[in-house]
Amino acid sequence: xxxxxxxxxxxxxxxxxxxxxxxxxxxxxxxxxxxxxxxxxxxxxxxxxxxxxxxxxxxxxxxxxxxxxxxxxxxxxxxxxxxxxxxxxxxxxxxxxxxxxxxxxxxxxxxxxxxxxxxxxxxxxxxxxxxxxxxxxxxxxxxxxxxxxxxxxxxxxxxxxxxxxxxxxxxxxxxxxxxxxxxxxxxxxxxxxxxxxxxxxxxxxxxxxxxxxxxxxxxxxxxxxxxxxxxxxxxxxxxxxxxxxxxxxxxxxxxxxxxxxxxxxxxxxxxxxxxxxxxxxxxxxxxxxxxxxxxxxxxxxxxxxxxxxxxxxxxxxxxxxxxxxxxxxxxxxxxxxxxxxxxxxxxxxxxxxxxxxxxxxxxxxxxxxxxxxxxxxxxxxxxxx
Amino acid sequence: xxxxxxxxxxxxxxxxxxxxxxxxxxxxxxxxxxxxxxxxxxxxxxxxxxxxxxxxxxxxxxxxxxxxxxxxxxxxxxxxxxxxxxxxxxxxxxxxxxxxxxxxxxxxxxxxxxxxxxxxxxxxxxxxxxxxxxxxxxxxxxxxxxxxxxxxxxxxxxxxxxxxxxxxxxxxxxxxxxxxxxxxxxxxxxxxxxxxxx
Numbered sequence: 096x097x098x099x100x101x102x103x104x105x106x107x108x109x110x111x112x113x114x115x116x117x118x119x120x121x122x123x124x125x126x127x128x129x130x131x132x133x134x135x136x137x138x139x140x141x142x143x144x145x146x147x148x149x150x151x152x153x154x155x156x157x158x159x160x161x162x163x164x165x166x167x168x169x170x171x172x173x174x175x176x177x178x179x180x181x182x183x184x185x186x187x188x189x190x191x192x193x194x195x196x197x198x199x200x201x202x203x204x205x206x207x208x209x210x211x212x213x214x215x216x217x218x219x220x221x222x223x224x225x226x227x228x229x230x231x232x233x234x235x236x237x238x239x240x241x242x243x244x245x246x247x248x249x250x251x252x253x254x255x256x257x258x259x260x261x262x263x264x265x266x267x268x269x270x271x272x273x274x275x276x277x278x279x280x281x282x283x284x285x286x287x288x289x290x291x292x293x294x295x296x297x298x299x300x301x302x303x304x305x306x307x308x309x310x311x312x313x314x315x316x317x318x319x320x321x322x323x324x325x326x327x328x329x330x331x332x333x334x335x336x337x338x339x340x341x342x343x344x345x346x347x348x349x350x351x352x353x354x355x356x357x358x359x360x361x362x363x364x365x366x367x368x369x370x371x372x373x374x375x376x377x378x379x380x381x382x383x384x385x386x387x388x389x390x391x392x393x394x395x396x397x398x399x400x401x402x403x404x405x406x407x408x409x410x411x412x413x414x415x416x417x418x419x420x421x422x423x424x425x426x427x428x429x430x431x432x433x434x435x436x437x438x439x440x441x442x443x444x445x446x447x448x449x450x451x452x453x454x455x456x457x458x459x460x461x462x463x464x465x466x467x468x469x470x471x472x473x474x475x476x477x478x479x480x
Numbered sequence: 481x482x483x484x485x486x487x488x489x490x491x492x493x494x495x496x497x498x499x500x501x502x503x504x505x506x507x508x509x510x511x512x513x514x515x516x517x518x519x520x521x522x523x524x525x526x527x528x529x530x531x532x533x534x535x536x537x538x539x540x541x542x543x544x545x546x547x548x549x550x551x552x553x554x555x556x557x558x559x560x561x562x563x564x565x566x567x568x569x570x571x572x573x574x575x576x577x578x579x580x581x582x583x584x585x586x587x588x589x590x591x592x593x594x595x596x597x598x599x600x601x602x603x604x605x606x607x608x609x610x611x612x613x614x615x616x617x618x619x620x621x622x623x624x625x626x627x628x629x630x631x632x633x634x635x636x637x638x639x640x641x642x643x644x645x646x647x648x649x650x651x652x653x654x655x656x657x658x659x660x661x662x663x664x665x666x667x668x669x670x671x672x673x674x675x676x677x678x
Binding site (some may be wrong): 395 | 523
């Protein structure tokens, strides 16, 4: 348990960005490298104030390529590490993100989404990077991406992101957005021990017996820190169990399959949703991030008008929580997917739906948050009342 | 308490975002309510239009922004022009009478000269936001005055506590005078040398 995170005796009023820093520190993050960017800057700012006081390291890097490179190096040295950026910086990080997937380096990458493409609308909200989080880096690869919608989630899901990252030796992306990042809400920071904090698997074997990328039942090889006496090779090339490049098909497929298997056999731990009034819902809203807050209000207003509406809030966006979404699709009359893009998550819902129910979209790409009223109007239209 | 939405609007530099933060902390930290506070974000915040919103409720807050404010504070004419039409029917509308002169005839508005009170009584125009907060709380009861004072003192720079307490008291006193008179304050009403204690 991190003994250095101060318990808060009374509630604090924190922005989402500030709560994310508290969550990272609670999880034991002691290294942050980043390049400030709107609307993620407060994360760097607060990290730069808090990390040195905890004996950690903050580095402002020359760019986002180097930022992710630096946290990969720090993580291999045994320190829990994080960076934070927005769309333009996230684009630059894609190459190193793939490296972290391939070399199985735990790290947390926060993307506070703003409207794009390119430098886009720096101060305006968006959810345009959802598919980029899935497929931004090249090659067939698994990825974990979580979505936050409240200040509390900015704290708790950052802790969870570190836990997933360490447990499965994989980069974890947190997708926030401008509204969540800058909304201030009351939060009572948990005391050490109240939330679970997990560490990466460490080798049990002595250094001379250590085989760095050998398969395990969980599919996650142990990871010693550089400097502890264990020698291993780290590469983005397809490698054998000792970490050296290979072109042998009988070594290539097992590695790549293991990278997927270590995620897919732990879907129960990784995939999270939150349900609100879904039990008897005939109209289901599927939403995430700041839009889920508009949707929750719209669902409550719809219920007050007698419409049987419910909300399925996606917390894990990737791997897409099919097993948690699918049962609802077979049951409801219609689904509405509001999002701040042209339909990046509704594609997934439609892919899983396979004609079971009607899936409609509600999209805004003008830098403004979808309002509860817009969602309510669509629910009314869908109900036919 | 059911959901209440407060919008504070004016221009960048009037301290409206700080005022929003203080109001949110008064309600959330000192009164134990649920709160969500948002604000205008972007280049327009510097010198241009500025806005802070606070949502207060006993229940968990879903949508964090104001939909139809129950309380609107306008610290300049532009804010009035932009937001007067957005409020919930029966909302409390408070304007800075020293900076707002054109109001619709049918608008039920409490006009108090916050900026002039801050300048004439306290010697600093920049205290207008705290004067306005004192008036807003006295007029609406959205937070108690002792809790508002705690929140103010926790946020303002060291050494300015007494001045800020005076600013709050001046805002409260302005409401008392307004209520006693039963009409908007006349020009020059800020030229007092005594504050009744809140």
